[in-house]
Amino acid sequence: MKLGGAYGLRTLARGALRPPGNDSAFLLDVHRRAVPTERMARYDDHYPVDLVIVGAGAGGATLAQRLARRGWKVVVLEVGPFWDPDEDWVSDEAGSHDLYWTDQRVVGGKDPVELGKNNSGRGVGGSMVHYAGYCPRFHPSDFETRSRDGVGQDWPIAYGELKRHYELLELELPVAGDYWPWGDPHRYPHTAHPVAGGAELAWAGALELGIEMRVGPVGITNGSFGNRPHCIYRGFCLQGCKVNAKASPLVTHVPDAIAHGVEIRTDCMVTRVEVDDSSGAVTGVRYISGGSERLQRADAVAVAGYSIETPRLLLNSTSRRFPQGLGNSSDQVGRCVMVQGAPQVAGRFPEEVRMYKAPPPEISSEQFYETDPARGFARGFSIQTVGPLPIGWAEHVMADGHWGQALREYARDYNHWYTLGALSELLSLTDNRVMLASGVNDQNGIPVARMDYSQCENDRKNIAFAKRTLREILEAAGAQDILTIDRYAHLVGGCRMGTDPEHSVVGPDHRVWGIPNLLIADGSVMPTQGSANPAITIMALASRLADKLERKLLDGRAGGRRLSARRREASRDENRGRASGVRPRSSPTPGGGESALRRDHTSAGRRSHAAGQLPDDQVG
Numbered sequence: 165m166k167l168g169g170a171y172g173l174r175t176l177a178r179g180a181l182r183p184p185g186n187d188s189a190f191l192l193d194v195h196r197r198a199v200p201t202e203r204m205a206r207y208d209d210h211y212p213v214d215l216v217i218v219g220a221g222a223g224g225a226t227l228a229q230r231l232a233r234r235g236w237k238v239v240v241l242e243v244g245p246f247w248d249p250d251e252d253w254v255s256d257e258a259g260s261h262d263l264y265w266t267d268q269r270v271v272g273g274k275d276p277v278e279l280g281k282n283n284s285g286r287g288v289g290g291s292m293v294h295y296a297g298y299c300p301r302f303h304p305s306d307f308e309t310r311s312r313d314g315v316g317q318d319w320p321i322a323y324g325e326l327k328r329h330y331e332l333l334e335l336e337l338p339v340a341g342d343y344w345p346w347g348d349p350h351r352y353p354h355t356a357h358p359v360a361g362g363a364e365l366a367w368a369g370a371l372e373l374g375i376e377m378r379v380g381p382v383g384i385t386n387g388s389f390g391n392r393p394h395c396i397y398r399g400f401c402l403q404g405c406k407v408n409a410k411a412s413p414l415v416t417h418v419p420d421a422i423a424h425g426v427e428i429r430t431d432c433m434v435t436r437v438e439v440d441d442s443s444g445a446v447t448g449v450r451y452i453s454g455g456s457e458r459l460q461r462a463d464a465v466a467v468a469g470y471s472i473e474t475p476r477l478l479l480n481s482t483s484r485r486f487p488q489g490l491g492n493s494s495d496q497v498g499r500c501v502m503v504q505g506a507p508q509v510a511g512r513f514p515e516e517v518r519m520y521k522a523p524p525p526e527i528s529s530e531q532f533y534e535t536d537p538a539r540g541f542a543r544g545f546s547i548q549t550v551g552p553l554p555i556g557w558a559e560h561v562m563a564d565g566h567w568g569q570a571l572r573e574y575a576r577d578y579n580h581w582y583t584l585g586a587l588s589e590l591l592s593l594t595d596n597r598v599m600l601a602s603g604v605n606d607q608n609g610i611p612v613a614r615m616d617y618s619q620c621e622n623d624r625k626n627i628a629f630a631k632r633t634l635r636e637i638l639e640a641a642g643a644q645d646i647l648t649i650d651r652y653a654h655l656v657g658g659c660r661m662g663t664d665p666e667h668s669v670v671g672p673d674h675r676v677w678g679i680p681n682l683l684i685a686d687g688s689v690m691p692t693q694g695s696a697n698p699a700i701t702i703m704a705l706a707s708r709l710a711d712k713l714e715r716k717l718l719d720g721r722a723g724g725r726r727l728s729a730r731r732r733e734a735s736r737d738e739n740r741g742r743a744s745g746v747r748p749r750s751s752p753t754p755g756g757g758e759s760a761l762r763r764d765h766t767s768a769g770r771r772s773h774a775a776g777q778l779p780d781d782q783v784g
């Protein structure tokens with residue numbers, strides 16, 4: 165093996181290199197997979213923390229970790245559990261049911277989207293606990309589809325504003341893959357994983373057609389990383405990764421967040437964001453825990469509950485001042501929710517290819533990502549390997565119309581099949597929306613979400629072209645039989661960011677129009693979908709948001725000076741406490757002690773801004 169210069173040294177040392185500003189991988193226990201929570205802060209409900217975050221998923225956990233490092237006092241309320249990979253997860257498809265958000269939702273429209281395991285998760289780590297692990301960046305073109313292609317929406321921010329955050333997150337997850345020639349070309353910190361036989365066949369088929377493929381990019385360790393071990397290639401990534409090799413906020417951001425004073429309070433369903441009707445500022449959130457209703461006070465609230473639960477929560481938070489729900493004065497909340505077309509095409513090969521014998525994400529191509537007028541539709545799609553396990557495979561076979569004896573034969577033949585998927589960029593349409601279902605309530609008496617979805621002609625053409633391309637690759641690779649399934653993946657949008665309150669829910673700084681201390685920090689803010697998987701972009705957006713909050717705090721304006729002074733004091737206290745091994749009086753006590761907090765939050769003058777409102781210039 166030849167290793168050249170600095171790159172070679174980095175490669176040798178990669179398991180020992182800490183990403184800047186995040187020690188998560190090194191804070192995990194060497195002998196058990198659960199995140200250590202023994203010293204986690206506990207805040208009193210009445211203690212007005214700086215920020216309460218709804219949801220500990222891709223956006224919420226990243227934001228919490230970033231702000232905790234800047235001295236913010238943060239509570240994250242998460243409806244699901246704090247997963248212990250050793251105890252809670254199994255390497256078995258049927259046994260992984262608990263990872264998914266399977267509460268009732270209503271679907272409608274001309275092309276209703278199946279919701280459930282394929283769309284969202286619950287519990288600390290959010291949907292990334294059972295995501296596949298693909299971590300491609302968005303392309304610069306994704307941020308300006310309206311100007312370039314006349315479809316979708318231009319983002320109020322450009323790719324360049326996320327680039328630094330992509331680079332940081334690729335170190336933190338860490339991401340492994342080949343040099344990436346598409347979009348903004350770049351390298352990944354970990355070299356590409358080895359790939360199995362099916363991927364080699366698909367690669368050869370693609371080459372035959374002049375389609376370039378690359379290995380990765382995946383948020384899966386290739387070599388050990390801190391106290392996270394190497395991937396063992398058993399292929400149970402969508403079941404939660406018992407090994408902790410696959411990145412999710414549970415292992416990549418939560419340990420560091422906890423070490424910096426974040427409390428993650430689980431089994432807490434937030435039902436309303438509370439507003440002071442006189443000032444219009446939010447004051448905290450109401451939530452159900454152990455059957456009782458509670459109220460967590462906070463100076464600011466960030467909602468990060470996923471593209472369905474975030475609009476649902478805003479729509480349900482009606483008040484005298486906001487009778488249509490929060491951020492909804494222009495009827496924008498819930499609109500422009502998007503999915504990607506995600507058809508899968510499987511090919512049968514004479515030899516055994518055992519598609520379960522690797523992480524499902526192996527190789528991919530973004531050659532068809534941007535608009536090509538010759539194809540007859542705007543925007544494009546990406547190609548990825550997927551690797552369904554046996555139950556997923558049986559669903560695939562049934563979707564192609566086989567049942568009874570034929571289904572059994574196909575199931576027996578599983579080891580000979582290999583599957584490719586496409587992610588087609590479906591356009592953002594205002595009538596595709598999340599609403600409150602009338603007359604259908606959950607166990608807490610809250611209306612469940614209803615999602616209406618219909619495709620446009622451009623969407624249908626995109627999916628049809630993508631399916632043909634996948635079929636051609638498998639045929640060129642020597643497949644003897646082919647099965648196809650139509651499906652969707654990756655919900656984003658519903659509270660999109662924009663430049664004016666008439667056409668968006670939040671501004672470029674994630675602040676809900678007209679409510680200065682209410683932020684949205686998940687995939688719902690995305691104005692377009694791209695054909696890249698969204699998780700790392702959602703994390704990058706949250707990371708950028710934390711930067712924005714920090715910069716505004718430090719920019720010397722009145723409110724900013726006040727809070728930053730308090731934070732400087734907090735972090736001085738914290739450092740003193742660390743040095744002496746004693747928790748600072750004004751910090752939360754580990755293990756749930758509250759007396760110091762009570763003393764602290766009752767001290768007059770702790771909050772000089774009224775009604776929990778952060779002045780405009782402090783939040784965005």
Ligand SMILES: Cc1cc2nc3c(=O)[nH]c(=O)nc-3n(C[C@H](O)[C@H](O)[C@H](O)COP(=O)(O)OP(=O)(O)OC[C@H]3O[C@@H](n4cnc5c(N)ncnc54)[C@H](O)[C@@H]3O)c2cc1C
Pocket residue numbers: 218219220221222223224241242243244281282283284285286287288289290291292293294295296297298299300402432433434435468469470471473474477525654655685686687688697698699700702
């Ligand atoms: C099967 C599958 C495979 C996927 N594969 C990939 C992939 O390979 N690459 C990729 O980039 N993306 C993938 N994704 C998508 C990716 O995981 C999501 O897009 C991403 O996690 C969404 O981030 P988020 O912050 O918007 O929400 P989430 O990560 O879903 O976090 C939301 C959290 O909020 C909690 N919550 C919601 N409402 C409330 C409430 N009212 N009170 C308290 N808590 C609440 C939820 O329980 C959840 O934990 C996949 C998704 C699935 C389901």
Ligand code: SF4
Pocket residue numbers: 384394395396397398399400401402404405406407408409410522523
């Ligand atoms: S294949 Fe690797 S990343 Fe996937 S579940 Fe197994 S160890 Fe985890």
